[in-house]
């Protein structure tokens with residue numbers, strides 16, 4: 001990408017020129033065949049990235065809207081769920097569920113780690129209606145082993161709900177093969193598009209839960225959205241975010257051209273390259289090697305994170321993130337996802353080396 005200022009944050013990420021150009025086109029009326037055909041193609045592309053045969057619903061919201069929508073559409077008040085939290089976004093999922101009067105059993109894992117399957121095995125009971133978990137915890141840069149947990153969830157009566165906001169399109173996720181019932185993601189991270197769309201796919205088992213759900217919903221009603229998607233040419237119940245859809249459709253096309261498996265391999269290769277560079281500088285990771293993410297790397301920066309972030313932006317035109325919550329000034333988080341290449345990784349490593357010396 002030939003741009004001066006680059007986003008090496010965990011999201012929003014750099015948006016390719018092809019996507020920007022698509023979004024600059026004139027408006028399409030949404031109740032037309034023209035839009036229906038684009039939306040149909042868009043859905044097929046989302047299914048390809050989700051690795052699912054299930055319909056993927058699209059809502060105009062950021063990722064948090066997708067998390068909330070999955071709660072209000074799957075559960076009834078007083079249901080009990082097990083939420084695994086390994087950081088800010090696991091905490092958020094639990095908080096949303098509590099807001100809707102759902103009884104939350106929370107499995108808290110120390111920040112910087114992922115959960116071990118045996119912890120889930122010993123906590124999940126027949127009383128729970130679902131296991132809710134974050135794939136890639138963006139606040140720490142740690143991963144949960146969604147595949148391993150998914151194998152355990154096979155044929156369980158509980159729903160398996162996964163927040164893949166900062167992993168889908170960069171780290172392998174196979175919704176159908178890994179027994180995921182509700183998979184949530186968003187436009188502004190690995191999918192190389194501006195913020196504003198959430199994507200949610202629901203399994204057959206998930207739709208059974210949806211039939212019984214008594215939590216009020218209107219705009220985020222999955223059934224209404226699905227009914228409109230099942231038209232010969234799919235539609236949305238309300239006016240869709242047309243430009244975000246056409247833009248993200250172009251980004252998905254780029255992913256298809258590269259091939260989703262190659263995209264994931266590229267992320268793995270660049271993440272390894274980045275981590276090697278960090279090790280060479282003698283800096284310390286926040287996350288144990290076993291759980292390290294291929295989309296975001298957290299580096300310990302005791303009391304210096306905010307200054308490093310400022311220097312990176314002001315002097316090197318590279319936007320990175322500091323920590324979140326209690327880690328605000330303790331770690332920097334560098335995103336290497338979406339529209340990212342070796343040159344950007346090298347530029348970031350070079351700048352970080354100099355920034356660290358200045359503090």
Ligand code: PLP
Pocket residue numbers: 011062063064065089134136137138139163164165166186195
């Ligand atoms: N879940 C994860 C793992 C995230 O990384 C984020 C955003 O960073 C969210 C949920 C919330 O998404 P948004 O900020 O788009 O509402």
